[in-house]
Amino acid sequence: MATTSKSPLAVTLKQNRPFVSLQQEAFLSILRTASELSNTADKLLRQFDITQQQYNVLRILRGAGTEGLCRNEISARMVAAAPDMSRLLDRMEKSGWITRERAEDDRRQVSTFITDSGKKLLTIIEGPVHAQTHRLFEGVKSTDLKMLVDVLAQIRSRRAELS
Template identity: 40%
Template sequence: MSSGGLQQEIKKKLPFDSLEQEANLNILRTNDQMQNRFGRFFRTYDLTPSQYNVLRILRGEGKPMPSLEIGERMIQVVPAITGLIDRLEKRGLVCRRRCEEDRRVVYVDITPDAKKLLKRIDKPLMALHKQLCGTLTQPELKELSRLMEKIRAGLNTM
């Protein structure tokens, strides 16, 4: 889309007040559309994106993790990590156990059923990632990631 694409897309009559406003609204609009696509994708596996994220973190770690640490590693901040883990546990995708040394700490582990589910998801999810960013070249993808990281670094100093 050419410059001014968002303005036309949302049928905004007047120009944006600033380039910053236009950039932020572009990020928000793109995020909304991507969230919708990821949400639909994960629904076909009876998961939410946040539930998938928990399972992805546990598989990547390869050992039980404290629930609070899982929460810190999430792509999207989830205010109720306990409820999220409750739902996964009810489905038999994670199991919990209390730490013997500190009863306040709860360890969460991924189950074999969850690993099988993730294995089914891996290839179709990679295809979705490629589809969603398929209009960008490899250098553009690297630049996009660099710019998003730069924005987040600035947010962390506020």
């Protein structure tokens, strides 16, 4: 009698029945991996009293330069959606990492800018974040990483088509 070995994900999830399809296994594997990577990032960033979303906003604003960005443009560039961008920015402004200014000609337009304090925090965090990312992917061949990036882009593209 032939035995079939369980996939690493099935073992991790303590799943006794086979996955409905390879697509389901891939989907659940992506979700599980994303959750584990997110928890790892949370643990690292917690040392600096910053969340992943706040870190992402600071990186976006630094990249925007002296022009700053409006709330909706920041939201559109986020890696993960932030359900309440206004409150997130309020907390970041209170921490001194960002400033917001209303446009003179259109008072409804509010631009957000990274402060020197926000830039300094990013500089401090980037070394440990880079080191952690390197450790997480250490041993994975560059060609495999490129393939992973390409496959994930295909999935995101397909999802966008279905929306």
